[in-house]
Amino acid sequence: xxxxxxxxxxxxxxxxxxxxxxxxxxxxxxxxxxxxxxxxxxxxxxxxxxxxxxxxxxxxxxxxxxxxxxxxxxxxxxxxxxxxxxxxxxxxxxxxxxxxxxxxxxxxxxxxxxxxxxxx
Amino acid sequence: xxxxxxxxxxxxxxxxxxxxxxxxxxxxxxxxxxxxxxxxxxxxxxxxxxxxxxxxxxxxxxxxxxxxxxxxxxxxxxxxxxxxxxxxxxxxxxxxxxxxxxxxxxxxx
Numbered sequence: 153x154x155x156x157x158x159x160x161x162x163x164x165x166x167x168x169x170x171x172x173x174x175x176x177x178x179x180x181x182x183x184x185x186x187x188x189x190x191x192x193x194x195x196x197x198x199x200x201x202x203x204x205x206x207x208x209x210x211x212x213x214x215x216x217x218x219x220x221x222x223x224x225x226x227x228x229x230x231x232x233x234x235x236x237x238x239x240x241x242x243x244x245x246x247x248x249x250x251x252x253x254x255x256x257x258x259x260x261x262x263x264x265x266x267x268x269x270x271x272x
Numbered sequence: 273x274x275x276x277x278x279x280x281x282x283x284x285x286x287x288x289x290x291x292x293x294x295x296x297x298x299x300x301x302x303x304x305x306x307x308x309x310x311x312x313x314x315x316x317x318x319x320x321x322x323x324x325x326x327x328x329x330x331x332x333x334x335x336x337x338x339x340x341x342x343x344x345x346x347x348x349x350x351x352x353x354x355x356x357x358x359x360x361x362x363x364x365x366x367x368x369x370x371x372x373x374x375x376x377x378x379x380x381x
Contacts, residue, residue, distance in 0.1 A: 196372055198372070259308075265315055
């Protein structure tokens with residue numbers, strides 16, 4: 153079965169950095185677009201970034217552009233999100249998400265999420 | 273950016289009754305509309321895609337309709353496990369675009 157397991161969340165000071173990882177299993181990772189989606193405490197869902205199956209196409213939300221970098225390692229079945237210059241408003245649960253083939257931004261599977269807290 | 277607006281923010285319905293949730297797009301998204309269900313402490317779950325197609329394993333009491341800018345999620349006979357927050361989402365391959373509505377909380381009346 154499809155499994156997405158995030159790690160790397162935690163408490164970080166404003167201006168700090170954090171790297172999230174997502175370990176994928178149960179499907180051919182290199183066939184699918186992957187995304188990071190976040191949810192601030194008690195709030196709704198916000199698309200953060202996506203990356204194409206080969207890694208050649210990448211998208212960022214305006215709110216994170218220039219600060220976050222998405223990447224993937226198809227040999228390791230892993231997705232990453234490097235987060236720099238973190239702000240209080242980046243505090244959220246970050247979900248790793250797998251899309252549907254042919255609908256790059258339609259999420260079929262979600263991980264359980266990892267909490268990132270930005271606070272001094 | 274396409275803005276998705278859901279209504280109402282909170283909907284109170286009794287078990288066994290029908291619930292109707294609405295989602296409006298600020299411009300046409302054709303049928304590129306999905307609905308997700310989220311329970312406390314859990315990740316969202318895909319219910320409906322293509323505006324009206326149920327995802328794998330989703331009960332028939334869930335149905336979606338609409339196209340263009342107006343969409344509806346209907347739950348025909350509410351079960352206890354259906355009380356949750358529901359999000360709509362537009363998705364488009366090109367130009368790449370994906371935005372969520374703010375959610376509708378479905379609560380027990």
